[in-house]
Amino acid sequence: MVAKTFAQTVLSRASGEAAETGDIVNARVDLAMSHENSALVLRSFREMGGQRIWDPRKVVVLFDHRIPANTIKTAEGHKEVRGFARSSSLPFFYDLGEGICHQVLPEKGHVLPNMLIVGTDSHTTTYGALGAFATGIGATEMAAVWATGEIWLKVPETMRIHLRGKLPPHVSSKDVILHIIGALGADGADYKCVEFVGDTISRMSIASRMVLSNMSIEMGAKAGVCPPDRKTYDWLSQRTLQGCEPTFWDHSSEADEEVEMDVEDLQPQVACPHQVDNVVEVRKVEGLKIDQAVLGSCTNGRLEDLAAAEAVLRGKKVSRDVRLIVVPASREIYIDASHKGILASLARSGAIILNPGCGPCLGGHQGLLASGERCISTTNRNFRGRMGSPDAEVYLASPETVAMSALRGEITDPRRP
Amino acid sequence: MISGKVWKYGDHVNTDLIIPGRYLDNYDPKHLAAHAMEDLDPLFAKGVQMGDIILAGRNFGCGSSREQAPIALRSAGVSAVIAGSVARIFFRNAINVGLPVIICPEAGRILNNGDIAELDLGTGTLRNQCRGGEVHFAPLPSFLMDVLGSGGLVPYMRRRLDPSSR
Ligand code: SF4
Numbered sequence: 001m002v003a004k005t006f007a008q009t010v011l012s013r014a015s016g017e018a019a020e021t022g023d024i025v026n027a028r029v030d031l032a033m034s035h036e037n038s039a040l041v042l043r044s045f046r047e048m049g050g051q052r053i054w055d056p057r058k059v060v061v062l063f064d065h066r067i068p069a070n071t072i073k074t075a076e077g078h079k080e081v082r083g084f085a086r087s088s089s090l091p092f093f094y095d096l097g098e099g100i101c102h103q104v105l106p107e108k109g110h111v112l113p114n115m116l117i118v119g120t121d122s123h124t125t126t127y128g129a130l131g132a133f134a135t136g137i138g139a140t141e142m143a144a145v146w147a148t149g150e151i152w153l154k155v156p157e158t159m160r161i162h163l164r165g166k167l168p169p170h171v172s173s174k175d176v177i178l179h180i181i182g183a184l185g186a187d188g189a190d191y192k193c194v195e196f197v198g199d200t201i202s203r204m205s206i207a208s209r210m211v212l213s214n215m216s217i218e219m220g221a222k223a224g225v226c227p228p229d230r231k232t233y234d235w236l237s238q239r240t241l242q243g244c245e246p247t248f249w250d251h252s253s254e255a256d257e258e259v260e261m262d263v264e265d266l267q268p269q270v271a272c273p274h275q276v277d278n279v280v281e282v283r284k285v286e287g288l289k290i291d292q293a294v295l296g297s298c299t300n301g302r303l304e305d306l307a308a309a310e311a312v313l314r315g316k317k318v319s320r321d322v323r324l325i326v327v328p329a330s331r332e333i334y335i336d337a338s339h340k341g342i343l344a345s346l347a348r349s350g351a352i353i354l355n356p357g358c359g360p361c362l363g364g365h366q367g368l369l370a371s372g373e374r375c376i377s378t379t380n381r382n383f384r385g386r387m388g389s390p391d392a393e394v395y396l397a398s399p400e401t402v403a404m405s406a407l408r409g410e411i412t413d414p415r416r417p
Numbered sequence: 418m419i420s421g422k423v424w425k426y427g428d429h430v431n432t433d434l435i436i437p438g439r440y441l442d443n444y445d446p447k448h449l450a451a452h453a454m455e456d457l458d459p460l461f462a463k464g465v466q467m468g469d470i471i472l473a474g475r476n477f478g479c480g481s482s483r484e485q486a487p488i489a490l491r492s493a494g495v496s497a498v499i500a501g502s503v504a505r506i507f508f509r510n511a512i513n514v515g516l517p518v519i520i521c522p523e524a525g526r527i528l529n530n531g532d533i534a535e536l537d538l539g540t541g542t543l544r545n546q547c548r549g550g551e552v553h554f555a556p557l558p559s560f561l562m563d564v565l566g567s568g569g570l571v572p573y574m575r576r577r578l579d580p581s582s583r
Contacts, residue, residue, distance in 0.1 A: 024558065040444060040484060048574040066442065073442045122482040122506055138484035138510035140570045147578055152560070186429050187476035191505050220479060222505060275429060362481075363438040383433040383480060390437070390456040 003253035005158040006225055007193040010133040014116040019155045021256070027153050029145055031058055031110055031132075033119035035101050036065045037139045039077035041120060042084055044143035053088060054149035060092040060101075060110055061085055067096035067357045070365035099330025099356035102126035102214065102298035107332050109239040113228040113247065118142070118151060123298050123380065125221060128213035129206060130236065131228035131249075133193070136217065156222045159192045160255035163200035165264035170414045172308070173208035174300055174378065174398035176200070177215040178269040180261065182279025190220035197251065200263050201226050206235045207302040214299050215380050218276040227251070268413055270376075271396040274384040282401055282413045289321070290395075292375040293406035294387075296327030296354070297361045300378035300399050303333050303342075309403035310342045312414065313349040319409030324351040325367045327359035363387045369394075376405045418537055419496045419517065420546060421468035424461060425530040428474035432507065435478065435486040444485070446492035453489040467494040470534050472524055474500065478507025487511040497536055499524045499543065512561050515569030519543070521554035538562065 004012065008019050015025035034041050038061045053059055061081060069075035078096070085093035098104045102123055105111050113131030117124065120142045127134035137151070145151055161180065167173075181188070194216050201209065209226040216224025226232075233246045268282040295301070295309050306328060318324045326346050328334040334356050337343050343353055352367075360367030361379040368388030369375055375387060375394050382394035397405070400414035408416075434457040436449055443449075454461035471477075471490065477500035478486060487510045490498065498511060501522040511518040517538055524543055527550030528534055535544040541556040557565070567573040 037483075043444070044571055047571045049578045050574075051578075071442050077442070077444075120482055122480065124482075136482040136506050138482055138506060138513055140484060140513045141509060144570055144574050147574065186479055187502060187504075190476065190502060220476065220504060362441075363433075364442065368439075381431075381433070381480065383431045385437045385439075385456040386433050388439075 003250045005193070005253045005255065006195055006249060007133060007156050007158055007223065010114055010116055011153060011155050021155050021157055023155045024152055025155060026150055027116055029058065029118055029149055029151055030115040031060065031117040032142060032145050033060045033101055033105060033117065033124065034139070034142050035121060036063055036077060037120050038081045040139035041142045041146065042081060044140040045146050048143055048147060050143060050147040053146045056088065056090050058149070059090060059146065060094070060105055061090055062094035062098060062101055062104060063096040064100045065358045065362060066364050067355065097331060097356070099328070099333070100298045100301065100358055103302065103329040103333070106130060107239060107330055112236065112240060112244050113232065118145060122217045123214050125216045125224045126210050126214040126298055128216065128223050128225035129209035130232055131225060133223050133225065135222050156191055156193045157256035158195060159189050159257040159259065160195045160197060161259045161261065163196065163198040163261050163263055165200060165262050166203065167200065167263050168266065170400050171266050171268055172398045172400065173204055173211040175266055175269040176263055177212050178271055178279050178396065179266060181215065181219045181277050182269065182271070184219050186219060186275055186277040188219040189216065192221055192257070194221045194224040195255065196224065196226045202229060205304060206231060207304045210302070211299055218380060268398060268401050268415070270401065270411065271382055273382055273393040273395065276380070276382060276396065282397065282411065285395070285411050286413060288374060288411045290376050290405055290410060291322065291373040292367065292369060293322055293324045293402050294360055294367065294375060294377035294379060295324070295399055295402055296329065296359050297379040298329060299380040301327055301329030301333065303336050305378065305399040306333070306337045306342050306346070309399040310345050312400055312403035313407060314345055316349060316407055318350040318406040321409045322406050323367070324406040325354060325360060326351045327354045328356045330356050360387055376402050376411055378402050418535065419470070420533060420535040421470040421496050422466060423470050423472050423528050423530060423532045423534050424465070425528065426457065426471065426473045429476045429479055430457060430473050431480035432478055432483050432486040433480055436483065436489040441483060441485055446488055449485050449489035450493035453493045462493060465493045465495065468496045469494055470536070471495055471498045472528055472534070473498070474525065475502045477503045479504040482506045484510045484514060487514045487516045491516045499534070499536070501525070512564055513570040515565060517565055519554050521552060523552040527552055
């Protein structure tokens, strides 16, 4: 029998058919996540005549994008969704304060390998780091999922990216994924399921793998997955809500496209304005003055990211011309980082520490950029207007590069003495 | 048959360009329409007419899952999007809000800014009414044509969920 790709395996199970690449299947969803835009989901759900959520235990609703509410309109949206979550006794409604959806769901044990997960957020691909097939959908489509638990999906082609070698010091998984996106382009993995495999991945922490899966969408991928291994199950064993039997993938399936990459000589990378695939080595743009530095988001707001930045800044002060904004990705991370003294150390260095959530990433609040300003950020999008004025510039880089740049007041390679 | 004036754009027009995040706290379609394409083309929202068509290059609608992107275009009057390729979430969202999306890499060859395009979704034909020229594209699968025909996923689902229509 020919081995199935990961996408075929999950979508066959979820649809009850032998799903081949290119087929359109009707799949049953294992987990459905929506954040603030639950207000839009709810509106469509009511307009559709939706009565009950098909399976409340498979639905997670939380607020993370604009918390605490930044405008009255946002507050009204929160209030409406909160009321709905209570009246329909949703068991997994997390009000504002838990953190970013893509960090909170894994932490709270909602995500397991081989699940089919849909979320009303494009970075839903993040859950692929734990071996789930996870993809973003829109609000109205989520309303239909709430009503029926089903969704049509095309079985995607598979792009397998083999990563080999040990990452050099001060080079992280963020540099890896920026490099890959730069090489393949913003539509380089369009509609595909990307499988990240190889010894580099085995060596990476779960948090580092989440960076890869998270940013797969920036090259158009439908899903970006890392095969579950011992590390995955160790990580899950402390969190999962249900017992789960470790299953490991068969790697012999044929991919539609194979990409090979050696990371041993990888340099720190940066995505320049205004596209994520506009990637160069940090040293090529060193010296550009910055006004703001952001450390956080569903890409790089985890404990290891905060720790890496703190190690750069420890005992030093960020440049007086730079606002350094730090946003832990979740309450759990906030507490851990605070116990370890990381937050206090960052604050002593001059950082502004925000509550867990999306922070300034989407340009809604908490640190917008003025025209002509330049920001270096650990987030995942540098689109024009993304973080405030359309005449501002956003550069994307690793936590260490961002910290070093904040220290110097200009874009700086983290390996500088 | 759809026909309308063409607004032509390049590759990788992302959802932040279609509707910036700073306007997303207000779901009113008219408010979204007033800011459609603002950071890419400030003249768009003022000049767009009912029935106009967007013609773009590769990877149109890449970026976030915000359904407000196709809603902003639709409520600004756009009757269809034609692109070389379309990001998958945008594609789904557009169909779901009743905005036809056509993938036709050839379209840029026969159509320029300001031309009148004529689109037959059923036969997969695209014509330039001003200067002639015709290209073809693969029509949408029939179940998606049904969703579009119903006016989007909400009316489509309303029929499906209504016990009296079973
Ligand atoms: S942190 Fe940024 S990219 Fe991640 S979910 Fe929030 S707004 Fe989206």
